[in-house]
Amino acid sequence: MLERSALWQLTYARMMGFLREPEALFWVFAFPLLLALALGIAFRSSGPQKSNVGVVTGPDSDRIVAALRASPDLSVKTLAADEADQALRRGKVVVLVRPAASGPATLAFDPARPETRLAHLEVTNALEAAAGRRDVVPLRLDTRPRAGSRYIDFLIPGLLGLNLLGTGMWGIGFPVANAR
Numbered sequence: 001m002l003e004r005s006a007l008w009q010l011t012y013a014r015m016m017g018f019l020r021e022p023e024a025l026f027w028v029f030a031f032p033l034l035l036a037l038a039l040g041i042a043f044r045s046s047g048p049q050k051s052n053v054g055v056v057t058g059p060d061s062d063r064i065v066a067a068l069r070a071s072p073d074l075s076v077k078t079l080a081a082d083e084a085d086q087a088l089r090r091g092k093v094v095v096l097v098r099p100a101a102s103g104p105a106t107l108a109f110d111p112a113r114p115e116t117r118l119a120h121l122e123v124t125n126a127l128e129a130a131a132g133r134r135d136v137v138p139l140r141l142d143t144r145p146r147a148g149s150r151y152i153d154f155l156i157p158g159l160l161g162l163n164l165l166g167t168g169m170w171g172i173g174f175p176v177a178n179a180r
Helices: 006-019 022-042 061-069 079-088 114-131 149-180
Strands: 051-056 073-077 095-098 108-109
Touching: 006 022, 006 114, 022 149, 051 061, 051 079, 051 114, 061 114, 073 079, 073 114, 079 095, 079 108, 095 114, 108 114
Parallel strands: 051 073, 051 095
Antiparallel strands: 095 108
16 A cells, blocks of 8 residues: 555545534535525525506596506506505605696606606606607617626625635634644
8 A cells, every 4th residue: 555645644634623523514515505595595686676656546547557557667556646645655656647637747756765766767758658759769678687797696706705715714723723
């Protein structure tokens, strides 16, 4: 049998000492995998959420509801006049459309909330498209998913780096203190 080098024997002894401690195996191997799995499930890509839009019942509200439901980015609710402001104030809807008997409809929203800007633009686009607006500039959309834009794409390298950093710190410091 070949005689084993001192480096190999030292490596083997350190590895056996590590494998004898089940808590070390859990924290080094199982915990990072479980954490990555749990965070990957919690923050998985679900696509953009629909904006909740309320339409106050009144004259011409059926036409407005039909125009807004044509947009795939809006979720439309019909509300009575007395509950409409309360729904807007409580965040049940982000934009409230008040139809008028004559003249343009009124859009009510809170400009301090970031999600209302997108909903406002989408409501305006849907209503103008339903009124016969033609888009002067034709555009092509490139909506392919991009690598690196998901949460899990930077979570895993971060966890690996953190684990390597912790292993490097404890892998040197603890045995030195323990051997002393």
